[in-house]
Every structure is written in structure tokens, then in C-alpha cells.
Amino acid sequence: MSTFLIIAILILGFVITFQIAKASEYVAILRGEEKARKQSNRINGFLLLIFLIVGLIGVYYCNEALKGKLLGESASDHGEKIDMMLYITIILTGIVFVITQVLLFWFAYKYQESDTRKSYYFPHNNKLELIWTVIPAIALTVLVGFGLFYWYKITGDAPKNALVVEITGSQFKWEMRYPGRDGVFGKKYFKEIDEAKSNPLGQIWDDPANHDDIVVTGDMPIVVNKPVKLIINAKDVIHDVGLAHFRMKMDAVPGTPTTMWFTPKFTTAQAKEKWGAEFVYEISCDQMCGKGHYSMRGTITVITQEEFDRWMYSQQPQYYAAFPDRNPANTPAITDSVKVASVNPTAAGTTLMN
Amino acid sequence: MSNEVNPNIHSTETSHADLHDEHHVHHHKETFITKYVFSQDHKMIAKQFLATGIIWAIIGGLFSVLFRLQLGYPDETFPILETFFGRNAEGGRIQPEFYYSLVTMHGTVLIFFVLTAGLSGTFANFLIPLQIGARDMASPFLNMLSYWFFFAASVVMLSSLFVQTGPASGGWTVYPPLSALGQASEGSKIGMDLWLISMALFVVSSLLGGLNYITTILNMRTKGMSMTRMPLTIWALFFTAVLGVLSFPVLLSGFILLLFDRHLGTSFYLSDIYVNGQILPNEGGSAILYQHLFWFLGHPEVYIIALPAMGLTSEILSVNSRKPIFGYMAMIGSLFAITILAFLVWAHHMFVTGLNPFLGSVFVLLTLLIAVPSAIKVFNWLTTIWRGNIRFTPATLFAIGFVSVFISGGLTGIFLGNSTIDIHLHDTKFVVAHFHLVMGVSSMFGMLAGIYHWFPKMFGRYMNNTLGYIHFWVTITGAYLIFWPMHYEGLAGVPRRYLDLSGWTSFNQFTELNKFITIVSIVVFAVQLMFVFNYFYSMFKGRKLTTTNPWGANTLEWTTPINPGHGNWTGEIPEVHRWPYDYSKDGREFIPQTEKVGEDESQH
Numbered sequence: 001m002s003t004f005l006i007i008a009i010l011i012l013g014f015v016i017t018f019q020i021a022k023a024s025e026y027v028a029i030l031r032g033e034e035k036a037r038k039q040s041n042r043i044n045g046f047l048l049l050i051f052l053i054v055g056l057i058g059v060y061y062c063n064e065a066l067k068g069k070l071l072g073e074s075a076s077d078h079g080e081k082i083d084m085m086l087y088i089t090i091i092l093t094g095i096v097f098v099i100t101q102v103l104l105f106w107f108a109y110k111y112q113e114s115d116t117r118k119s120y121y122f123p124h125n126n127k128l129e130l131i132w133t134v135i136p137a138i139a140l141t142v143l144v145g146f147g148l149f150y151w152y153k154i155t156g157d158a159p160k161n162a163l164v165v166e167i168t169g170s171q172f173k174w175e176m177r178y179p180g181r182d183g184v185f186g187k188k189y190f191k192e193i194d195e196a197k198s199n200p201l202g203q204i205w206d207d208p209a210n211h212d213d214i215v216v217t218g219d220m221p222i223v224v225n226k227p228v229k230l231i232i233n234a235k236d237v238i239h240d241v242g243l244a245h246f247r248m249k250m251d252a253v254p255g256t257p258t259t260m261w262f263t264p265k266f267t268t269a270q271a272k273e274k275w276g277a278e279f280v281y282e283i284s285c286d287q288m289c290g291k292g293h294y295s296m297r298g299t300i301t302v303i304t305q306e307e308f309d310r311w312m313y314s315q316q317p318q319y320y321a322a323f324p325d326r327n328p329a330n331t332p333a334i335t336d337s338v339k340v341a342s343v344n345p346t347a348a349g350t351t352l353m354n
Numbered sequence: 355m356s357n358e359v360n361p362n363i364h365s366t367e368t369s370h371a372d373l374h375d376e377h378h379v380h381h382h383k384e385t386f387i388t389k390y391v392f393s394q395d396h397k398m399i400a401k402q403f404l405a406t407g408i409i410w411a412i413i414g415g416l417f418s419v420l421f422r423l424q425l426g427y428p429d430e431t432f433p434i435l436e437t438f439f440g441r442n443a444e445g446g447r448i449q450p451e452f453y454y455s456l457v458t459m460h461g462t463v464l465i466f467f468v469l470t471a472g473l474s475g476t477f478a479n480f481l482i483p484l485q486i487g488a489r490d491m492a493s494p495f496l497n498m499l500s501y502w503f504f505f506a507a508s509v510v511m512l513s514s515l516f517v518q519t520g521p522a523s524g525g526w527t528v529y530p531p532l533s534a535l536g537q538a539s540e541g542s543k544i545g546m547d548l549w550l551i552s553m554a555l556f557v558v559s560s561l562l563g564g565l566n567y568i569t570t571i572l573n574m575r576t577k578g579m580s581m582t583r584m585p586l587t588i589w590a591l592f593f594t595a596v597l598g599v600l601s602f603p604v605l606l607s608g609f610i611l612l613l614f615d616r617h618l619g620t621s622f623y624l625s626d627i628y629v630n631g632q633i634l635p636n637e638g639g640s641a642i643l644y645q646h647l648f649w650f651l652g653h654p655e656v657y658i659i660a661l662p663a664m665g666l667t668s669e670i671l672s673v674n675s676r677k678p679i680f681g682y683m684a685m686i687g688s689l690f691a692i693t694i695l696a697f698l699v700w701a702h703h704m705f706v707t708g709l710n711p712f713l714g715s716v717f718v719l720l721t722l723l724i725a726v727p728s729a730i731k732v733f734n735w736l737t738t739i740w741r742g743n744i745r746f747t748p749a750t751l752f753a754i755g756f757v758s759v760f761i762s763g764g765l766t767g768i769f770l771g772n773s774t775i776d777i778h779l780h781d782t783k784f785v786v787a788h789f790h791l792v793m794g795v796s797s798m799f800g801m802l803a804g805i806y807h808w809f810p811k812m813f814g815r816y817m818n819n820t821l822g823y824i825h826f827w828v829t830i831t832g833a834y835l836i837f838w839p840m841h842y843e844g845l846a847g848v849p850r851r852y853l854d855l856s857g858w859t860s861f862n863q864f865t866e867l868n869k870f871i872t873i874v875s876i877v878v879f880a881v882q883l884m885f886v887f888n889y890f891y892s893m894f895k896g897r898k899l900t901t902t903n904p905w906g907a908n909t910l911e912w913t914t915p916i917n918p919g920h921g922n923w924t925g926e927i928p929e930v931h932r933w934p935y936d937y938s939k940d941g942r943e944f945i946p947q948t949e950k951v952g953e954d955e956s957q958h
Binding site: 003010014017018020021022024025028029037040041044045047048051055058059062066067069070071079081082085086089092093096097100101103104105107108111112113114117118119120121122123124125128129132133136137140143144146147148150151152154155156170171190191193195202232235236237238240242244245247248249250251253254255256257258259278279280282284285286287288289290291292293294295297 | 432433434450451454523524525527529530531532535538539540624625626627628629630631633637638639640641642675676677678679680681682683684706707708711714715718719722723725726729730732733734735736737739740741742743744745746751754757758761762765766768769772773774775777778780781782818819820821823824827830831834838839842845846847849851852853854855857858859860861863864867880883884887888897935937938939940941
């Protein structure tokens with residue numbers, strides 16, 4: 001009902017506006033078109049000035065109202081560089097914005113039609129044109145310089161001691177793999193993927209490096225103040241690992257692994273103290289990936305090295321989920337046979353790879 | 355023998371000449387079909403493009419209102435939506451798949467059907483022959499085909515809205531593998547095929563049109579109309595056509611490969627895919643290859659949309675400031691620079707795809723370089739109105755509005771073009787705000803300015819001014835209210851194409867703002883409908899023109915009769931003696947291009 005009411009009001013408003021507009025046209029003809037035109041010219045000139053003033057106040061007000069809703073301090077070292085670059089750009093473009101908008105609307109107001117003025121015939125001036133070619137060029141060189149300086153730092157190689165985590169996106173979830181005690185990821189091949197057999201990432205079990213790899217879903221624990229390098233994969237369509245608090249982002253492309261690295265500055269506990277109890281580091285999918293795109297959420301928990309080691313110790317390798325009978329914890333009595341069983345695929349895997 | 359033949363030849367020649375003269379006076383015997391439907395008159399084709407564009411703009415705009423409802427009121431239900439859209443809006447809520455279809459169609463329709471076909475199609479067709487002094491396009495027949503291919507594209511696209519699995523829903527960029535795999539998304543089924551077929555027809559239309567525009571501008575200028583005496587509108591439309599002709603075929607090739615991947619089992623874009631519990635055999639393809647092919651058009655497309663608006667704005671600001679455009683040669687130079695650079699910046703859409711960082715840095719440099727010609731244009735427009743004597747027609751206001759939003763949207767481009775900042779802002783609402791201001795709103799303003807300004811030439815009547823003023827003020831205020839605060843959402847990291855933020859602790863703080871934006875966009879949409887009404891009403895009932903040159907403009911189109919027939923000028927095509935911007939020169943308000951240069955006239 002209310003919908004129809006709104007539509008009825010809109011139509012009514014529409015009709016009234018149209019009647020007024022039509023009437024004003026007749027009035028203009030009656031009063032003399034030239035006179036009416038000049039009057040509307042003055043009104044619009046005045047409105048342009050008002051628009052400028054109200055607009056600039058609005059820009060200030062908008063900033064006051066919304067700046068509290070922005071992200072706080074960057075939670076990664078790379079993010080600091082990105083924020084710095086952002087501030088430099090905001091200041092530079094802000095100055096240009098105010099100057100050009102003021103000139104535009106002020107000129108429009110000031111040089112509105114008047115019987116006493118003649119336009120100034122001013123077709124070109126090489127000096128002026130040179131000035132406003134060179135000044136933007138210099139300003140942009142500065143921005144490019146700063147930008148690329150930071151860009152190379154951010155996209156450069158990750159430090160050797162970085163924690164390496166593999167993250168894989170699929171409709172509409174995130175799965176992470178840790179290399180386990182040996183520090184090496186086992187090989188995988190997409191045709192091995194079999195969710196029913198607990199192999200969601202397509203790990204090749206013949207590769208012994210896979211036997212201690214740990215797979216978790218949803219949350220990714222990482223270590224504070226230690227660089228973390230993400231190896232990013234996708235199973236079905238393109239996704240994107242978006243980490244707003246760390247200011248990082250990288251596409252997950254099926255068939256083409258990508259990487260990024262950063263160093264988290266605050267543990268989740270510290271971040272909760274800083275930004276409130278609800279705070280959580282979220283992973284958002286930032287590349288259109290289907291109907292669940294808006295809900296493709298993961299989280300990151302930043303913890304200390306000690307907590308991380310303890311967590312890691314408590315995890316079961318995915319290998320044991322795929323082959324529960326080979327898990328020494330499940331069958332302590334037949335440990336020996338498990339060892340034999342797990343050695344054989346090792347040998348087979350090595351020959352296969354060679 | 356020869357004596358007998360000669361008189362015959364002579365007589366045929368005479369009759370040809372007679373026919374030819376008659377052609378300009380009486381035209382052909384025109385039926386309704388040849389005059390209004392399969393017309394070869396460039397002016398009628400322009401109107402056809404415009405009318406189709408307006409219809410698409412209403413559809414595309416309505417889609418945005420629908421998905422804004424979802425964004426502003428994610429928790430409420432609108433039973434009326436279920437009435438109209440059935441299971442797509444079950445329980446009065448827009449379903450995710452439907453939401454993404456709306457977003458995809460909004461983008462496709464507005465970018466290609468409204469701001470490419472509707473803008474270039476209208477003004478290139480209308481203004482090129484009239485402003486360079488030609489009776490019609492180089493090939494009126496191809497020109498007619500260009501419209502009808504666009505019409506066919508429209509029909510196919512429209513039909514895709516009604517298929518059971520819904521239209522394409524992978525975003526207007528339709529990145530594979532999402533768009534290649536029916537298993538991944540409902541919209542990637544038959545809807546995607548129709549989308550690709552429609553776009554293929556659209557590319558054909560655009561190429562037929564573009565080649566015609568280029569040929570006409572290069573070959574059919576009237577006597578005295580040297581290239582540097584052409585109005586800036588023509589220069590802008592010329593470069594637009596060049597951009598289109600060189601980049602649309604690349605897009606088409608990308609689409610064809612996508613069709614192959616969809617139906618012929620090829621692996622151009624597909625590799626290592628496990629989708630919906632199914633392992634696909636494809637290996638060795640690259641999903642990123644599509645993005646290169648797409649953005650090789652996609653970026654020039656931004657300028658295909660922006661350049662005509664720049665040209666129209668230049669002309670309108672000059673005419674209504676009663677002042678020559680400042681820096682005519684610099685304006686052409688910057689258009690040229692933008693055209694060249696447009697082809698060299700495409701990968702700035704791909705900074706976070708895993709692109710080699712060094713390659714990325716080259717694209718940063720080239721991208722920010724584009725800001726230089728853009729800055730030159732802005733400063734030249736400012737200087738054009740400086741010390742002018744400005745008449746605020748609705749067209750002038752929209753041209754001023756164009757400059758304002760072009761500055762606002764252009765400056766945020768400097769953020770996104772810098773790869774370092776782009777890491778954070780890529781695919782957030784900041785991008786949405788940026789491109790809506792710099793190419794959506796600004797080009798729409800350029801187009802509206804053009805419509806208000808040339809409406810009298812198109813239909814021999816004026817549009818209602820008061821409605822025009824209301825239209826302008828509500829639209830520019832609304833545009834800023836919608837898109838300015840949206841930048842903040844992007845700075846906070848809110849990803850684009852999220853239809854509900856309530857599941858996120860990082861992004862759920864903008865509920866009030868989203869409501870506000872939705873309300874404003876509904877108001878702005880309503881006012882656009884008022885404009886559409888004004889347009890069609892004025893076509894039949896508007897105040898009639900009493901003079902051929904209502905704005906006191908110099909260019910050739912205003913030397914034609916009020917309602918020119920096919921062929922434009924009744925007598926000889928006028929000869930041109932000067933550039934089109936002699937306003938307020940030597941104490942004269944305007945000096946038409948057809949006037950000979952006086953002996954004691956000052957040089958510029």
C-alpha cells in the first residue's frame with residue numbers, strides 16, 4: 001500500500017512541476033522573453049555560487065561525519081606505506097580540487113551575462129598553456145616517484161624467514177594449508193581433488209612432503225611481527241584475498257598461483273583492545289565470484305609465536321584425515337605397520353617425481 | 355554511326371544532371387518506412403540512436419534503483435518486487451543471483467548501449483555532416499546498418515532478461531572462468547551466450563558507425579573546412595571513432611575465444627578447475643589473458659565515452675560564454691594525447707592480478723601521464739569561461755557540471771592509477787564512486803548538455819527551460835550526494851558488488867549512509883524521468899523555433915533551415931572561411947564560419 005502511495009505522490013509532484021514549468025514558459029512569453037531569460041540567468045548564476053559554498057561546506061561535513069567510520073591505523077607494515085601514499089595523494093589532489101572547483105563556479109558566477117560587459121577575445125596564450133602542462137607533469141612525477149618506491153618495497157621478495165601459508169579460494173570459502181614440520185608444501189594436482197575422501201586441495205599423497213601438511217578452513221592463524229607470505233590459489237573461478245586492515249589484496253586465479261607478503265603489527269588480542277571487542281581481521285573476497293560473493297568471508301587470527309607453535313602442535317595433518325588408519329594416534333598398537341605403509345608411498349612418490 | 359550515338363550520350367547526361375538537381379530540392383518520394391524506420395538520413399538515424407539510448411537509460415537506471423533498494427534496505431521486504439519479478443524477488447527481497455544480474459545489466463547497458471551508442475551514435479551522426487558541411491555520411495546505407503545492428507543487439511540483450519536462468523550476472527567485465535562455466539553461476543548459462551551474441555552485434559554496429567564517421571570527416575568536408583577549422587565536437591568524435599575502430603575488434607576476439615571455451619571445449623582461459631564437485635579437463639589456459647583482451651578495449655572504452663562529452667562541452671561552453679574556446683590547438687593536442695595513451699594504460703585495471711610488478715610500474719607511469727592532457731583540458735575550459743559573458747541555458751549548466759564532476763572523478767583516478775594505493779582501493783566502493791563520477795555522470799552531463807543544446811536543431815522546437823533547470827540542479831546535487839560519500843566506504847575497504855554487509859564486522863558501519871544514498875538515487879532517477887517526459891513532450895508540443903540560429907553560434911549546422919530535409923542545405927553547401935570560434939572578436943558578438951575574413955580584421 002505504502003508503495004502505491006509513494007508512487008502516487010511522485011506522479012502528483014511530477015504533474016505539479018510540469019504545470020509550473022509550462023506556466024512559467026507562458027509567463028515568460030507574456031513578460032517578454034528577453035527579460036525572463038535575463039532573470040533566470042541571474043538566478044542560475046546565484047545558484048552556482050550557492051552550490052559552491054554549500055558544496056564545500058558539505059565536503060567538510062561529510063568528512064566530519066564519516067572519518068570515524070574509516071579503518072584505523074594500518075595493521076601491517078606495508079599498509080603504513082600505502083596509507084602514507086594515500087595521504088600524500090589526498091593532500092595534493094585536495095588542493096587541486098578546491099582551487100579548480102572554486103575557479104569554475106566563481107568564474108561562472110562572476111562572468112554571468114551582463115549588459116555592461118563584453119566577452120574578452122582570448123583564444124590562446126602559449127605561456128599559460130605551458131605553465132599548466134608543466135606543473136601537473138611535475139606534480140605527477142612526484143606521485144609516480146613515491147608510488148613506485150613503495151610499490152617495489154611491497155611487491156619485492158618476501159624475507160627468507162617468512163611464515164608461508166597457502167590460501168585457496170573456492171565458491172564461497174577459504175581453505176589454508178600450512179607446510180607442517182618439514183616446512184615444505186607437498187605437491188598437488190587439481191585432478192586429485194576429492195572432497196569425499198578428505199582431499200579438498202588435491203594433495204598428491206605419494207609425495208611425502210604432503211604427509212605433515214595441515215589444512216584448515218575459515219580461519220588463518222599467523223604470527224605477529226613475523227613476515228607472512230601467502231601463496232594464493234583458486235579452485236573454480238577468480239577470487240581475491242582482500243585484507244582491508246592490512247591494506248593488502250591479491251587475486252586468486254585458477255591455474256596461476258599468485259603471492260603477497262606483509263608483516264602483521266598487532267595480535268588479534270591487541271587489536272581488540274585498540275578497536276573494540278568485536279574486532280576481527282577479516283578476509284573478504286574482492287573479485288566477483290558468483291552469487292555468494294558478498295558472503296565469502298574468512299578470518300585471520302594474529303597470535304604470538306608461542307601461541308602459534310602451540311596451535312600448530314595441536315593440528316592433525318590432512319593426510320590422517322584422508323587415511324585415518326595411518327594416524328599413529330588412532331592406532332597406537334600397529335605403529336610399525338603404519339610406518340611401513342607410509343614409507344612405501346614415499347619411495348613411490350620419489351621415483352614418480354624423478 | 356558515331357554521330358548517332360553522341361546525341362544519345364549527351365541526353366542521358368543532361369537527364370542525370372536534372373535528376374541530381376531535383377534530388378536536393380524535392381528529395382525522394384518518402385514513405386513512412388523510408389523516412390522513419392529504414393532511414394538513410396543521418397539526422398533521423400541520430401534520433402533513432404538517441405531514442406533507443408533513452409529507452410535503455412531508463413531500463414539501466416531502473417535496475418540501479420532496484421539494487422540500491424537492496425543495498426539501502428537489506429532487511430526490509432518490498433512485496434511489490436515479488437509481484438513484478440516473481441521468484442527473483444521471493445518474499446519481496448532481491449535474491450543474490452538477481453542482484454548480480456541487475457548490476458551486470460546496469461553496467462553493460464549504461465556503458466555500451468547508452469554512453470557509447472546513445473552518445474556517439476547520436477552526436478556523431480547528427481553533428482558530423484552538419485558541422486563539416488556534408489549532405490550526409492560517406493555511406494548512408496552502412497550508417498543505417500549501424501543503427502539496425504545496434505537495434506538487433508538491443509533485442510538480443512533485452513531477450514536475455516527473460517530467459518529462465520536469468521541474464522549474465524558476472525559483472526559487466528564478465529571475467530572467465532566465472533562467465534565461462536555454467537556450473538559456477540546461473541547467469542553463465544544461456545544468459546551469457548545471449549550477452550556475448552548481443553555484444554558481438556554491438557561491436558559490428560560500432561565498427562560500421564566508426565568507419566563511416568572517420569571516412570566522412572576525412573573526405574567530405576566542405577570547401578574551406580580544413581581540419582583545423584573543424585569544431586572541437588568533430589575532433590572529439592573523430593578520435594572517439596578511431597579509438598572504437600582500433601579497440602572493439604580486440605574485444606570481439608576476446609569474446610569469440612570465450613565462446614569457444616564455453617562450447618567447443620577449448621582452454622584459452624581455463625585451467626586447473628574444480629567447480630561444483632566436478633573436475634574439468636581443461637589445462638594450460640590463462641584466465642588473465644581474457645582480462646588483457648578485455649581491458650585493451652575496456653580502457654579505451656572509457657575515453658570512447660568521455661571524449662564526445664568533452665567535445666560537446668567545449669563547443670557549448672564557448673558558444674554560451676560568447677568567447678572562443680581557449681587553446682584550440684592545445685585542445686586537439688590533448689585529445690590526440692589521450693587517444694594515444696588510452697591504448698597504453700589498460701593493465702592498470704590488473705595491478706592485483708599477479709601481474710609482474712615491473713610491468714605494473716610501467717602502467718603506473720603511463721596512466722598518470724593521462725592526467726596531463728586531462729588537466730590541460732580542464733584549465734582550458736576554466737579559461738574559456740573566464741571573462742566571458744555567460745548565458746546559463748540548461749546546456750551551459752550541464753557543461754559546467756560536466757567540468758565539475760570530471761575534475762572530482764578525475765582526481766580520484768590519480769589514487770587508483772597509482773598501483774601502491776590501488777592495492778588497498780582496488781575493487782572497493784571507491785572505484786565505483788570514481789568511475790561513476792568521471793565517466794558515468796560526467797559523460798551523461800555532456801550528453802544531456804548536447805541534447806538541450808541541439809534539440810532545437812533536431813526538432814525545430816525548444817525544450818522546456820524550467821524543467822531543464824530543475825533537472826540540472828537536482829541531478830548535480832544528487833550525483834555528488836550519491837558518489838561523494840561512497841568514496842569513504844571504499845577507503846574503509848568495503849568491496850564492490852556486496853549486496854549485504856551485515857555479515858561483516860569490518861564493513862557494517864555504513865547502514866545509514868547506504869539508506870541515504872538509496873533515497874537520493876530514487877529522487878535522481880525520478881527527475882531523469884521528468885527529463886524524458888520533457889524530451890518527448892517538447893518534440894511535439896515544445897515552443898517552435900522562429901530563427902535558424904537561436905544560440906548565435908558560428909558553426910555550419912545553424913545555417914541550415916529550421917527543419918532541414920535529407921541533404922541538409924537547400925542550395926549550395928556553404929563555403930567556410932574561418933575557424934568556428936570567432937566570438938566577441940573586433941566588437942562583434944559572433945562571426946559565422948561562412949563569413950569571409952574582412953580586410954581590417956585582427957589576427958589571432
